[in-house]
Amino acid sequence: MPATAPVAVTGAEGFIGSHLVEALVAAGHQVRAMVQYNSFSSYGWLESLSEEVMSHVDVVLGDVRDPGSVQGLVTGTEAVYHLAALIAIPYSYRAPHSYVETNVTGTLNVLEAVRHLGIPRLVHTSTSETYGTAQTVPISEDHPINTQSPYAASKAGGDRLADSYHASFGVPVVTLRPFNTFGPRQSMRAVIPTVIGQVAAGERVITLGDLRPTRDFSYVADTVAAFLAVGTAPADAVVGRTFNSGTGEEISIGDLVSLIGKLMDADLDxxxxxxxxxxxxxxxxxxxxxxxxxxxATGWAPAHTLETGLAHTVDFFRDPNNLARYKAGIYNV
Structure with missing residues (x-):
């Protein structure tokens, strides 16, 4: 495989995927970016990237649920970053079958393509939701898997397939399990953009779900750095292993809202x-x-505090052009 072989990213149009594409280009890579096929020819958040960045990106409209799409995407690449997934937990209660198709069967298609084409590295994306409510803290990779939503179950299914393909066929897969990631471009189905977006739109009565749960929030640049770390580390350090990425600090949703209100100088109800x-x-x-x-294994460490990341995110949502892309006044499932 030539030294200039591209890297492939599934789910490239999404929140983390678009930031990863930017980071890969900045690191000197040509990127083959799969965007889910749609009749609008929309490239999602890739459309917000600069012309300079996009000059190093080959956008491929396709679908991880289709084996042919996946094989065409990864052929001739030196690494595959598999981020494509259905991720909204509330919607997984309504449409669980679609989560299995994308998160399990889609992952199977990626694994099969990487296996048969001999791709040197596959980075598979998991989620901290597979652990369920913490039984011991902090949560290490040895914590029991306890899936409490159809979304979490579908992601755990993909994880188990990845493990089995490494054990059975030697597929060079490494699994990254990020804890809650936030930052510019995130969907309003997540709590931080929900709060910041409502405040940026002029709301002071903020509507949320349960305020008691605690989460470990990582700024998106740190999560992307974790992807790059496991994607480029020596194989004997990472292949066949699962890695958590997170800060090791937790905050309740209620306290998080108070912090956002303080940062945005807003008295929130x-x-x-x-x-x-x-x-x-x-x-x-x-x-x-x-x-x-x-x-x-890699020397990775987060470089942003929660407050610093929130400040960057507030700046993003306060830009009217960015806020206009969202529907801040509705419950985004």
Whole structure:
């Protein structure tokens, strides 16, 4: 394979995917970016990247649920970063079958393509939601898997396939399991853009679900750095292994809202909407990351505090052109 072989990214049009594409280009890579086929020929958040960045990106409209699309995407690449997934937990209660098709079968298609084409490295994306509510803290990779939503179950299914393809066929896969990531371009189905977006749109009565759960929030640039770390580390340090990425610090949703209000100089009246509350047995009450395995294997460490990342995110949503891309006045499932 030539030294100039491109790297492939599935889910490239999304929040983390678009930031990863930017970072890969900045690191000197040509990127083959899969965007889910749509009749509008929309490239999602890739359309917000500069012409200079996009001159190094080959956008491929396709679908991870289709084996042919995936094979065409990864042929001749030196690494594949597999981020494509359905991720909204509330929508997984409504449409679980689609989550299995994308998150399980889609991952199978990527694994099969990487296996048969002999691609040197596959980075598979997991989620901290596969752990469920923390039984011990901080949560290491040895924590039991306890899937409390159809979304989490579908992601755990993809993880198990990745493990099995490494064990059975020697597929050079490494799994990254990010804890909650936030930053510019994130969907309003997540809590931080939901709050910041409502405030930026002039709202002071903020509607949310349960305020008690705690989360470990990582700024998107740090999560992307973790992807690059496991994608480029020596194979004997990472291949066949699963790594958590996170800060090791937790904050409750209620305290997070208070912090955002302070940063945005806004006195907020927070109200709970039952439509936004997960079913009782499905709510993950506590997530806090142990990323020591990743740090030891690659030297990765987060470079942003929660406050710094929130400030960058506030700046993004305060730009009227960015805010106009969102529907801040509705519940985004």
């Amino acid at each position: 927070v109200r709970s909407d039952q439509e936004r509350v997960r079913p009782a047995g499905s709510e993950v009450m506590r997530l806090v990351c142990d990323s020591s395995r990743l740090r030891a």
